[in-house]
Amino acid sequence: MANSLLVETIASVIASAAPLVFAGVGETITEKVGITNLSLDGSILLSAMAGFAAAMLSGSLLVGVITAMLVGALVAGIVATGSIALRQDQVAVGFVLTVLCTALSSFLGKPYVRVPGPSMPHLPIPYLADIPVIGPIFFNHDLLVYLSYVVIFGTVFLFNRTQLGLRLRAVGERPEAAFARGINVNRYRYLFTCLGGALVGLGGATFSLSVKLGWSYQHTAGFGWIALAIVIFGGWNPLRVALGAYLFGALNSLASILQPAFPTVPTQVFQTAPFAFMILTLLIMNGDVLERLPRGSRWLRKLLQGQAPAGLGKRFQSD
Amino acid sequence: MFIELENIHKHFGRVHANAGISLTVPEGRIMGLLGENGAGKTTLAKILSGYQTHDAGTIYLDGKQASFRSPAEAIRAGIGMLHQDPLDVPALSVLENFELGGLQSGLRKSRASAARLQELCKRFGFSLDADAAVSSLTIGERQQLEIVRLLDQGVQVLILDEPTTGISSPQKVLLFRTLHRLASEGISIIFVSHKLDEVEQLCSSVTVLRRGQVAGSLESPFSPADLVLLMFGKALDITERPDVPLGDSLVELRDGTIRTYRLTMDHLTLELRAGEVVGLAGLEGSGQQLLMRACAGIQPLAGGTLAIAGQDMTRKNYREFARLGVRFVPAARLEEGLISGMSIREHYALIDPNQGNVIAWGNAQTQAAEKISEYNIVGSPDSLVQALSGGNQQRLLLAMLPEKLALLILEHPTRGLDIGSSRWIWEHLLERRLQGTAILFTSTDLDELVKYSDRVIVFSGGMMSAPTPASQVTSESLGYMIGGNLR
Ligand SMILES: Nc1ncnc2c1ncn2[C@@H]1O[C@H](COP(=O)(O)OP(=O)(O)O)[C@@H](O)[C@H]1O
Ligand SMILES: [Mg+2]
Numbered sequence A: 001m002a003n004s005l006l007v008e009t010i011a012s013v014i015a016s017a018a019p020l021v022f023a024g025v026g027e028t029i030t031e032k033v034g035i036t037n038l039s040l041d042g043s044i045l046l047s048a049m050a051g052f053a054a055a056m057l058s059g060s061l062l063v064g065v066i067t068a069m070l071v072g073a074l075v076a077g078i079v080a081t082g083s084i085a086l087r088q089d090q091v092a093v094g095f096v097l098t099v100l101c102t103a104l105s106s107f108l109g110k111p112y113v114r115v116p117g118p119s120m121p122h123l124p125i126p127y128l129a130d131i132p133v134i135g136p137i138f139f140n141h142d143l144l145v146y147l148s149y150v151v152i153f154g155t156v157f158l159f160n161r162t163q164l165g166l167r168l169r170a171v172g173e174r175p176e177a178a179f180a181r182g183i184n185v186n187r188y189r190y191l192f193t194c195l196g197g198a199l200v201g202l203g204g205a206t207f208s209l210s211v212k213l214g215w216s217y218q219h220t221a222g223f224g225w226i227a228l229a230i231v232i233f234g235g236w237n238p239l240r241v242a243l244g245a246y247l248f249g250a251l252n253s254l255a256s257i258l259q260p261a262f263p264t265v266p267t268q269v270f271q272t273a274p275f276a277f278m279i280l281t282l283l284i285m286n287g288d289v290l291e292r293l294p295r296g297s298r299w300l301r302k303l304l305q306g307q308a309p310a311g312l313g314k315r316f317q318s319d
Numbered sequence B: 001m002f003i004e005l006e007n008i009h010k011h012f013g014r015v016h017a018n019a020g021i022s023l024t025v026p027e028g029r030i031m032g033l034l035g036e037n038g039a040g041k042t043t044l045a046k047i048l049s050g051y052q053t054h055d056a057g058t059i060y061l062d063g064k065q066a067s068f069r070s071p072a073e074a075i076r077a078g079i080g081m082l083h084q085d086p087l088d089v090p091a092l093s094v095l096e097n098f099e100l101g102g103l104q105s106g107l108r109k110s111r112a113s114a115a116r117l118q119e120l121c122k123r124f125g126f127s128l129d130a131d132a133a134v135s136s137l138t139i140g141e142r143q144q145l146e147i148v149r150l151l152d153q154g155v156q157v158l159i160l161d162e163p164t165t166g167i168s169s170p171q172k173v174l175l176f177r178t179l180h181r182l183a184s185e186g187i188s189i190i191f192v193s194h195k196l197d198e199v200e201q202l203c204s205s206v207t208v209l210r211r212g213q214v215a216g217s218l219e220s221p222f223s224p225a226d227l228v229l230l231m232f233g234k235a236l237d238i239t240e241r242p243d244v245p246l247g248d249s250l251v252e253l254r255d256g257t258i259r260t261y262r263l264t265m266d267h268l269t270l271e272l273r274a275g276e277v278v279g280l281a282g283l284e285g286s287g288q289q290l291l292m293r294a295c296a297g298i299q300p301l302a303g304g305t306l307a308i309a310g311q312d313m314t315r316k317n318y319r320e321f322a323r324l325g326v327r328f329v330p331a332a333r334l335e336e337g338l339i340s341g342m343s344i345r346e347h348y349a350l351i352d353p354n355q356g357n358v359i360a361w362g363n364a365q366t367q368a369a370e371k372i373s374e375y376n377i378v379g380s381p382d383s384l385v386q387a388l389s390g391g392n393q394q395r396l397l398l399a400m401l402p403e404k405l406a407l408l409i410l411e412h413p414t415r416g417l418d419i420g421s422s423r424w425i426w427e428h429l430l431e432r433r434l435q436g437t438a439i440l441f442t443s444t445d446l447d448e449l450v451k452y453s454d455r456v457i458v459f460s461g462g463m464m465s466a467p468t469p470a471s472q473v474t475s476e477s478l479g480y481m482i483g484g485n486l487r
Helices: A001-017 A018-030 A040-058 A061-084 A088-106 A134-138 A143-161 A163-173 A174-179 A185-211 A221-232 A236-260 A265-285 A297-306 B040-049 B071-077 B094-099 B110-124 B137-153 B169-184 B195-200 B226-231 B288-296 B319-322 B333-337 B342-353 B361-374 B392-401 B421-435 B446-452 B475-482
Strands: B003-012 B015-025 B029-034 B054-059 B064-066 B077-083 B157-161 B189-195 B205-208 B212-219 B251-257 B264-273 B277-281 B305-310 B326-329 B407-411 B439-442 B455-460
Touching: A001 A018, A001 A134, A001 A185, A001 A236, A001 B040, A018 A040, A018 A143, A018 A163, A018 A185, A018 A221, A018 A236, A018 B137, A040 A061, A040 A088, A040 A185, A040 A221, A061 A185, A143 A163, A143 A185, A163 A174, A163 A185, A163 B094, A174 A185, A174 B071, A185 A221, A221 A236, A221 A265, A236 A265, B003 B040, B015 B040, B015 B212, B029 B040, B029 B169, B029 B195, B029 B226, B040 B077, B040 B157, B040 B189, B071 B077, B077 B137, B094 B110, B094 B137, B110 B137, B110 B169, B137 B157, B137 B169, B157 B169, B169 B189, B169 B195, B189 B195, B195 B226, B205 B226, B212 B226, B226 B421, B251 B288, B251 B439, B264 B288, B264 B439, B277 B288, B277 B421, B277 B446, B277 B475, B288 B326, B288 B407, B288 B439, B288 B455, B319 B326, B333 B392, B342 B361, B361 B392, B392 B421, B407 B421, B421 B439, B421 B446, B446 B475, B455 B475
Parallel strands: B029 B189, B029 B205, B077 B157, B157 B189, B277 B439, B277 B455, B326 B407, B407 B439
Antiparallel strands: B003 B015, B003 B054, B054 B064, B205 B212, B251 B264, B251 B305
16 A cells, blocks of 8 residues: 555656756756857746746647747847847846746736646556556646656657757857857857747746646746756756756655654754755765766766756857 | 959058059969068958958959959858858857858758768868867867868868967877868869968968058068068078076976866876076977966966975965966957057056056056057057057067066967067067077977977876977977977
């Protein structure tokens, strides 16, 4: 019995981490190409609201999801344009957009506050869901959760196995060298900033349509900042970023399980503990542990290590 | 491929970097492009390789007019360039860098690329690990990677901008052999340099640039005197190295041990007398940097004793060394020596011990202006240090040193400088000996070591040779010792 409780808990962690996975991996793509989209907290709110509203008004979940992705891509597009075409500071533009999108979500979202609306239907995958342990953990969710797996592995594949991914990394690391190799640096930056933004928007939709259903003021506030932190702690490595999102989800649910057992401890301790643990764990991960791995595990080290793209935030213009 | 340049002009603001350059590049030969720092060589190379646009003039490839809007277009036309600072992506692996820029799409064909990489490396005797991160390679290896990458892209013309700066002597030998071989296979090489001896040794023809214009072209064999005349417009007299009587013992290192995660050196012994110049030779990372840093108080000793001017300095920090008149001038001028983003005046405000909490900008301005004229620095007190040329950055570093010093430690004092600037630097350094300043320096230029040192010490893999009087070594015998034969 205890076993099935554990499986259930892990399954709920997997599902509830999906929005953070989308947002974290999306931001990873954006930063890998050399742009910081700091507006995440605002754009997740706005896209969560827009996705929910669109799904409700149109009666189509697909329309909702696509609307949210467009909103995310649009906000990211503004960051890219501000930085590339208008030569403004990415951090400043990102901050202003955070505030703007947060306010917009509250204002435009007024009619939808606490209104019951559509949600993603539960959809166990036939056969796979019946595998013991693995099935209930991974294959007993809704479509968006499955899509989050696709996004994780798709991004790893994109970065490591495709020409496009190789070039996008070159653009983020050393734009001058990428330019010298015939890559249109700014076109790549627009394209992948918007793609990353669309994934952030998808994260927003996953909140309002799957994980934290519906809409209320500040519905997802705070998660954008967490996603940004996970990207950094995750070393700009999509797999590690996803692990970070799951770790955060696990710490969160651990806190809510433990809370009733220690009634004398203030609840704030349990609410903040995941953040502290997160930092601790990731510090260990980033520290000497990787250096001490045995020689044969080179692939493992390669999989896990990460560093900020050297060209992050560097403006590029050819002369 | 046969290249003709006609009347190329390029302005940067008020600087006329290329002022009507016309020249031809013969096919399948090595052409030298010689000129002092700032002559306009890099600018011309970047124009020819599509990295910079020119303001006026025409490029003809095999008689047909060509214009490139990007380096990629130049590569497609068959012209590739190796930049002075290799223009690769350090965070990616060797193989990834090799693959980049191939015009494929879709999935990476890593296996096929790795095979081509290996085949090219084998052909030229390069040993590059396909999986290694480029950031872990030496400059010489990064250069080799760029060469095979460009050849893989099918270039017919290879431009190399000052390729021998910062590479080891075996790498230089290999590079020259590779260039000869490529030329014999029909590839045209443009070898950009300010070093006479390299051009003499390698090139079959040379075009000399002076202040953005062609000063003249010569066919091999050239005489150094002719080249100097074309480069500077006048003959340079040979610097004399006046002998100064050596003073008392100044530095005494006994049985020292230095331990870093890379290298352990023990039983280090060094004696240096006032007014003495000691040159340290060896491949990068053989221990000479560690010894210098230990003598400057930057690298702590793990064992042994170090005394300077009779005082025990074994566990002292750099401040206390500095109080005794010890100074260290690092090779990384902008990273460790100067503060990028600050002007010359701001540097003087920073180093002046008489400045109070509220900066007296007037004093800083006066000091900066005085030193600028005294040290012939091309710049003004407002100039940002990163905008100065390498030679002027080095002059500024020397200008910022106190008048009187006990020990001056320099890493690669003339790296990247042309003969005119190098001579100026050495005249200045040799003059300091008259006040009893001892000088400890490293260089990859063996002639420089032989010419300016009283004694030379060779390093190899953390081992240190006995100091040898410079009169008893030649650049050949040094090269042999650097290869690991310390005797
Ligand atoms: N991007 C640039 N902006 C402004 N001035 C430049 C730039 N590049 C080169 N210059 C100036 O043009 C002149 C020629 O420089 P360069 O071609 O680098 O000379 P060389 O390679 O022969 O040392 C120098 O005075 C240099 O300061
Ligand atoms: Mg140059």
